[in-house]
Amino acid sequence: MDTPRGQDRPSRIIIIGGGIGGLALAQGLKRAGLGDVTVYERDESAAGRMQGYRLRISPEGERALRDCLPPRAQDLLTATANERHEQGLAAYDERLEPQWAPQFDDPRGDAPDKVDAVDRVTLRRILLAGLDDVVRFGRRFTRWERAGDRIVAHFADGGSDTCDVLVAADGANSQVRAQVRPDYRAVDLGVRAILSRTPRAKAIEAGLPETLRDRFVNVTGSNGLRLALMPMVFRTEPRPAAEKLWPGLEFDAAEDYYMSVFSVHRDILGLDDDTFFAMTGRELCDLVLDRTSGWHPDLRGVFAHAEPEETYPLALRATMPVEPWDTVNVVPLGDAVHTMPPTGGVGANTALRDAVSLCRALTSAARGERSLADAVAGYQREMVGYATEATEMSLKIAKWSMRKIDINETNLSQA
Template sequence: MPAAPLHISIVGAGLGGLCLAQALNRRGIAFDVYERDAAPASRTQGYRIRIDHMGQQALEACLPAELFSLFKATSALPVQGVNLVDTQLEAVRGKWVDAWRRASGEAGSCEADDLSVNRQTLREILLEGIGDRVHFGKAYVRYREGDDGRVLTSFSDALSSVSDLLVAADGVNSMVRRRRLPAAMPADTGFVCVYGKTYPAPTVLERISDLLPSRTSIVFGDGLAVIIDPMRFRPQPAGYRLSKPEDYIYWAVVGAREKLGIGWEGGDALSQDELAARLERTTKEWHAGLRALFQEGDRSALAMQPVRTADVPSAWPGNAITMLGDAIHSMSPAGGLGANTALHDAHLLARQLGEAAAGRLPLRAAIGSYEAAMRGHGARAILASQRATEVLLGSRDSRHGRPEPVLAGQAPRALR
């Protein structure tokens, strides 16, 4: 006997929430996505994201074939090789070289090459074809479980929705998780990530070291690390209204707050001029060709995020509210695993909801099966990200105890 039609409410229109929405759309499952931001590009959310083999598999499973092809076509042109250097741009040895080469599709690897994409472009692709079901300017307020097992969710503009399942995809500061699992709050590690981009104009390239514009670079400092990735794009594919990013050099500086001269302000408390001044002071002894990358950066694009991480809690009693991505397993960006894990969550949850929609599995059993799998792979990703932080920064984060040894093949690929 066919199951009754399902309706899914998703709070959060980030990559994980939109990937889930696309997968539900493919399966004919009704959904609505609610996002507190006023518009898709109303807030800085990062400039480069590296999609690994797991993330690509999830996107291929969740997106229509033409959108998955569009995702690949809009990724940055691949670069050859990786610079592993110190702050004077001298070569560094013994820092996860082998793991990086395997991640880059070297001969002998059975995995697809990682793809670097502009985060905003990927978000626009994930909105294709479902824009009428994604509602911006809708801040989550509360939810209430009904006697019939369904969920009433209320939003700041007095809008409400009734659904069979509420999915929290609203990131590290998830308000849904605060009520659903109040003990699962992520902790501030004491690290921050300052990220930006530099446009490679001829006058800028004259000042920047020749090492940086053509290869991925990982710079190891004293308790600091920098990830640098050139982002060069192909001509815009026809038939889609995507914002075309200019070519740029992406960079992210991660380290302890005190190393960067940053206090415990929130991510929006420091102006971009203040962030630039702190970078200037922090890097004053670094190689001039490296410092120039920050000095020539687009000041309006400069942003900071605190690094938070959490342990995935032990199994919890099931109901009609679940979570994915940073809303439940936030982690350090050092491993480049956060977004890929969220995409994997979306794939797993959609697959289980498809079983429920087809009447092959009760809805609560489908949710429970997803959550068990999500807890397992989320915990593994958090551990890998902790180890990656140790490799990049030479220290453990303050959220966790004695650092564990880094195992071969588990070193980080890149910051998100």
């Protein structure tokens, strides 16, 4: 591991990426009193992007959010979370015959205020609350370089900024990682997915049976197709919740919905990537309806009412094995170091866990309790352990639900 020449008490921290992990870290550092922090985000604003809709929040993810957010933001999180608690995963075949499904222990039990799923856009707004002076939108990071003990970050607009610690929270296609570990790429699992959103009222109108309405439902068809349905029923809609709990904080109008993910191995899909990724939302919805034409009509109704403008294609990828970076003051966090397929519902939760753990490490180094090298090494050791477990679990579920992924058993057991 390289040793920085000094800077054992980092004071200026730059975070590249204002996604879930980067913003949680910024909140945590603010709460810990580390004031000189800037987040650079390439998006022009906080408005949502094509990055999914609903997020499952695990017990660890909820604990991390409560550790880093100020009390007012925590209240808002609880008030806007999914009202219908998951009663485990329900699995069916395409005729709606129940199948075996793995179950997950939730130590929170059925606590009425637990946060076990949230709307992603709402979470991002909550994570941004109070960070107006910290987050710079519309700044795309391009590269970094060393300047003595410090790191200079460069941006596409020609600007630059200097810091003691640069945090790579720039997601699965991390530009920071491209410089640190050009060899370190997420593996394409060969699975292609179509992500969409259907207003809940329309799905129910189309015949979604009562037994499926409030559960995480996984349907595996005999022809290797998979459909996952996840409800998002706001306990309170974000706008009225904010009016009461944080007046002035802006939210878009929101309605209850189902997030659906249709996935299939590309060999079964039979379309080349250029064709698949060029399809419009309408074409993707029609593709799902076509491929599921023999399925139970109650299941197909959800896609018949999916919003084409909220439908887009995805490739499932995973980083294997998860490895620490050999740097002290360029530090990875979240998908930048551990991309995992969404099948486990833990990628964001793992990024949140990283945020809390890295926040503690940087805070102890800033206070002179540990050297920066020790603090970052401790964080990376811990992170590699739980991120490896999370990736392995996500891959196993991908294998169970998809039947076919481009990773063999040997690789999986080493993950």
